[in-house]
Amino acid sequence: MSEITTLAITELAELLRAKELSSAEITKAYLDEIKAKDGIIGAYISVFEEAALLKAEEIDKMRASGVDMPVLSGIPAGIKDNICTKGMKTTCASKMLDGFAPPYDATVIEKLKQLDAIVLGKLNMDEFAMGSTSENSYYRPVRNPRCVDSVPGGSSGGSAAAVAANEAAYALGSDTGGSIRQPAAFCGVVGMKPTYGTVSRYGLVAFASSLDQIGPITKNVRDNALVLNAIAGHDPRDTTSVNRHFGDFTSGLEEGVRGLKIALPREFFADGVSSEVKAGILAAASAFEELGAGIIEVSLSTLEYALPAYYVISSAEASSNLARFDGIRYGHRAVNSDSIEELYINSRSEGFGSEVKRRIMLGTFALSAGYYDAYYKKALQVRTLVAGEFNAIFEKCDLILSPVAPTPAYKIGEKVSDPLEMYMGDAFTVPVNIAGLPALSLPCAKTTEGLPIGMQLIAKPFDEALLYRAGYAFEQTHPIRFDIDRRCVSHDRGI
Amino acid sequence: MTGEYEVVIGLEIHCELKTKTKIFCSCPTDFGAEPNTQCCPVCMGLPGALPVLNRLIVEYAVKAGLATNCTIASRSKQDRKNYFYPDLPKAYQISQYDLPLCEHGYLNIETGSGAKRIGITRIHIEEDAGKLVHDDRLGTLVDMNRCGVPLIEIVTEPDLRSAEEVRAFLQKLRAILIYTGVSDCKMNKGEFRCDVNLSVRKKGESTLGVRTEIKNLNSFSFIISAIEYESKRQIDMLESGDPVIQETRRFDPATGKTYSMRTKENADDYRYFPDPDLAPIEVTGDMLRDWRASIPKLPDERKAEYVSQYGITAYDAEMIVSRIEVADLFERCAALTTHTKIVANLIITEVFRLLENDDAEVPFSPEQIASLAEMLGTGRINTGTAKQVLKEIAGTELDPETIVKERGLEQVSDIALLEKVVQEVLEENPKPANDYRSGKTAAIQALIGKAMAKTNGRGNAVIIGQLLKKQLS
Known part of the structure; x- marks a missing residue:
């Protein structure tokens, strides 16, 4: 395979600027990777080969004419398939939206297009972003490029797998309860869940509106900060996007962690966390200490309530957000329905997968008359408590360090029949969404089988630059290389 | 029999605010445009689209509240009302549930039987739904031009006791909304429509009877007819020993009757919850001051x-x-x-x-x-x-x-000329003249009429009357 696709964004940008590489060459190299590997990996739902190459040539011409191009221009990205792309299929990996092409671009897509980024295609995921393994895709499950028998995590499994398998220079994912951070950890790449309100949600097909955030998945920390620079910012079309000045997220990247206080909440190391994960995180803590940071132990006593609260809130919002998929105006419509009620029931029964139906039913129940106070209202109260406890912790420290997930990537099919077990895997990521905080997921260790272990760094709202600074300090001093599973290269299967 | 009963009525009024653009997007609100030409991803509820509240809606709703003596909430929120219907593209309506913008208002009305105060429970903002169009050839079609048209819903206390009071109240309310400049309230365009909640009880009883709700009445005459019909229907039921069932009914102008739509058992559970896409609505003291100052004489x-x-x-x-x-x-x-x-x-x-x-x-x-x-x-x-x-x-x-x-339509007040006319009238009409003399004083009206006719309607009726009386006494 070509060396090109192993390069970081910064390296590609430098080669483009020096005219040692063209955008067309880079795009072609990525398209070749997709053709070689994606038959096995399954990271993509749609690949826009022609459009991507045309755009690349156009950008090369602009650059040749002497135009000064922004850093992301001409560099190919993959986009999670729940982010609207004008005139291009946006399916949310659901039969319900199979063939649906929205008439508008999400704000993040507009922003990338303004920077002349290249959209390679749309990435596979758990249907409507509900799941932790990317097995809940209407099309096909995604495989982990580090070990094709394992799940890549989810729901942004396609995004993480594409970056890990060099099928995209970077990807956009969405994170409602860990959907960027957990697949990044399982695939050994870098994922950021920004502070709620940092990136516009306009054009992100909503799962749980009060929790969803779009964020970058990249090969390294600096790339991640560059992509966040491109997509962050106030959007008048999204009331929940924050109207503030977001500085350059790469500034201060090299300032190190000396003098920072990093907290380890003891609840994140309880039973159920694999010993390899525990060891990996503790080793990372020691590494930060060696780099000059102070490590303190704290308690997040509300952790155990965050997960149930999350599943009530996210399912409640989802039950309402997904009600619009009714077979009337767009999307899947069942044939042979005798009444409007039957049309709704049949279209939704056929169009949604079982995990989506489970969440819709959970959420509908939680919002029903007579149950609202016991579930939804209670969950909102828990949310306030969790956010309050985080606030209190951040009075004592700058960052929180924890595992991303209790275990490394597990085998495909292993947990698919036990939703509760699967939900437990989100215990460390959901509190961050509940509290609206930013968190960075980056590789910190390797299992004996060679699978990635990810650490999660959590910061105060809008302290993304500090997360990048700490992540960069670790990455520079503790580089970890993960191999790509050779079994993902199939010569007889292409797209 | 009806005399023994008291009718108790509360109203829910939907009024379209006259902003140029919709409540959550910048699509125009113009009436009568070609179907589906005034919509965008937001009002069509396309996946990923998000609502942004038009601030003018808050101003108009608050003004309506101030003009109807309401308390204005300094902080309120918007909620989702979830239900499936083909004219509702998001399958939820953005409305307000437990924290409306305006509460605890009232209006004073004047009817033939005197003055009365009618309580206003609340006023909240919400979006309108689209319109279903039934086409013989194509089936049922959806026009989404109305989706997201801004409305206020005004809910009254059950203080009204008759169709006359309802008419007086609605006229007063409509006048106030028009005076305030928040709505044109054109009923033929559906800008002012009304749901009637009605129950009956024996006079003197303090508990309310079982009520029915008559939906979506869009003319005063329909409202009056519906109230009259429904009151009688409920009284008849009670008289014959049948219980009134709590239900939603519709009024058919063709028959003048109300018909059952759905009973309470089949009522939707709307699963209201705060819309996470929208921030709470803050109304500051400065806003209130400015808005209050801009309300004209009511x-x-x-x-x-x-x-x-x-x-x-x-x-x-x-x-x-x-x-x-x-x-x-x-x-x-x-x-x-x-x-x-x-x-x-x-x-x-x-x-x-x-x-x-x-x-x-x-x-x-x-x-x-x-x-x-x-x-x-x-x-x-x-x-x-x-x-x-x-x-x-x-x-x-x-x-x-x-x-x-x-x-030459000037009134004829020339005494000499009118005396001559009166004389002629008396000669030509001996019977009413005799009737008057024998005490049937009303008969003079007939004689005045005759005299007026002789002056082509221009005679001074007062003088004619005086002259007649003089002649007849």
Whole structure:
């Protein structure tokens, strides 16, 4: 395979600027990777080969004419398939939206297009972003490029797998309860869940509106900060996007962690966390200490309530957000329905997968008359408590360090029949969404089988630059290389 | 039998605010455009689209609240009302549930039986749904132009006791909303429509009876008919020992009856919850001050002025202020003539007759009405002539004075001439004359009529009456 696709964004940008590489060459190299590997990996739902190459040539011409191009221009990205792309299929990996092409671009897509980024295609995921393994895709499950028998995590499994398998220079994912951070950890790449309100949600097909955030998945920390620079910012079309000045997220990247206080909440190391994960995180803590940071132990006593609260809130919002998929105006419509009620029931029964139906039913129940106070209202109260406890912790420290997930990537099919077990895997990521905080997921260790272990760094709202600074300090001093599973290269299967 | 019962009515009024753009996007709200030409991803509820509240909606709703004596919430929120219907593209309506913008208001109404205060429970903002169009060939189609058109819902306390009170209340409310400038309230365009909650109980009982809700009435006459029919239906049921069932009913103008739509058992659970896409609504003291200052004189204030400055009755004044264009007409006339009571009479007896339709425009200029009032007040013309001239000049720019002059319509008050007429009338009509002499004083009206006819309607009826009485006594 070509060396090109192993390069970081910064390296590609430098080669483009020096005219040692063209955008067309880079795009072609990525398209070749997709053709070689994606038959096995399954990271993509749609690949826009022609459009991507045309755009690349156009950008090369602009650059040749002497135009000064922004850093992301001409560099190919993959986009999670729940982010609207004008005139291009946006399916949310659901039969319900199979063939649906929205008439508008999400704000993040507009922003990338303004920077002349290249959209390679749309990435596979758990249907409507509900799941932790990317097995809940209407099309096909995604495989982990580090070990094709394992799940890549989810729901942004396609995004993480594409970056890990060099099928995209970077990807956009969405994170409602860990959907960027957990697949990044399982695939050994870098994922950021920004502070709620940092990136516009306009054009992100909503799962749980009060929790969803779009964020970058990249090969390294600096790339991640560059992509966040491109997509962050106030959007008048999204009331929940924050109207503030977001500085350059790469500034201060090299300032190190000396003098920072990093907290380890003891609840994140309880039973159920694999010993390899525990060891990996503790080793990372020691590494930060060696780099000059102070490590303190704290308690997040509300952790155990965050997960149930999350599943009530996210399912409640989802039950309402997904009600619009009714077979009337767009999307899947069942044939042979005798009444409007039957049309709704049949279209939704056929169009949604079982995990989506489970969440819709959970959420509908939680919002029903007579149950609202016991579930939804209670969950909102828990949310306030969790956010309050985080606030209190951040009075004592700058960052929180924890595992991303209790275990490394597990085998495909292993947990698919036990939703509760699967939900437990989100215990460390959901509190961050509940509290609206930013968190960075980056590789910190390797299992004996060679699978990635990810650490999660959590910061105060809008302290993304500090997360990048700490992540960069670790990455520079503790580089970890993960191999790509050779079994993902199939010569007889292409797209 | 009906006399033993009391009808208890509460109203829910939906009123379209007259903003140029929709509540959550910048699509226009113009009425009558080609189907699906005034919509965008936001109002069509496409996946990923997000609502952004048009701040003017808050201002208008708060003004409506201030004009109806409501308490304004400094912090309120918007909630999702979840239900499936093909005209509702998101499958939820963004409305307000437990924290409406305005609460605890009231309006004073005046009916034949006196003044009364009607409580307003709340006023909240919400979005309208689309429209289903049934086509014989194509089936049912959806027009989404109305989706996201801004509405306020006004809910009253169950303080109303008759169709007459309901009419008075709705007229007052509609007038206030129009005065305030928040809505045109054009009923034929669906900008002002009403749900009626109605129950009956034996007079003197303190608990409420089981109520039914009659949905979506969009004309005063439908509202009155529906109330009359539904009250009778419920009383009949109670009389025959059948329980009234809590249900939603619809009114069919063709039959004048109400029909069951769905019972409470089949009612939707709307699963209201705060819309996570929208921030809470804050109304600051400064906003309140500015908005309050921009509210013009309201009907009650104008009414009080009319009574004290122009000496007209409270009942007449209430009627005049019920339509802002009529009140404006009255005030402009009052600036042109001192005969304000005559202006009021002309307006109430003649102008309102031409305004049967609530969306009709006043077909007279203030100069026309003032000129007629002046001629009436100085005795130059009589009432019959005034009515006749009004009919002719409606919708034109003709000058009444010119018409009267050119056609010689001036009132005849010449005693000698009228004495001659009276003499003729008495000779030609011995029977009513004898009737009057034998004590049937009403018979004089017939004789006045005959005399008026002889003067082509121009005779001074007062003088004719006096002359007749003199002759007959």
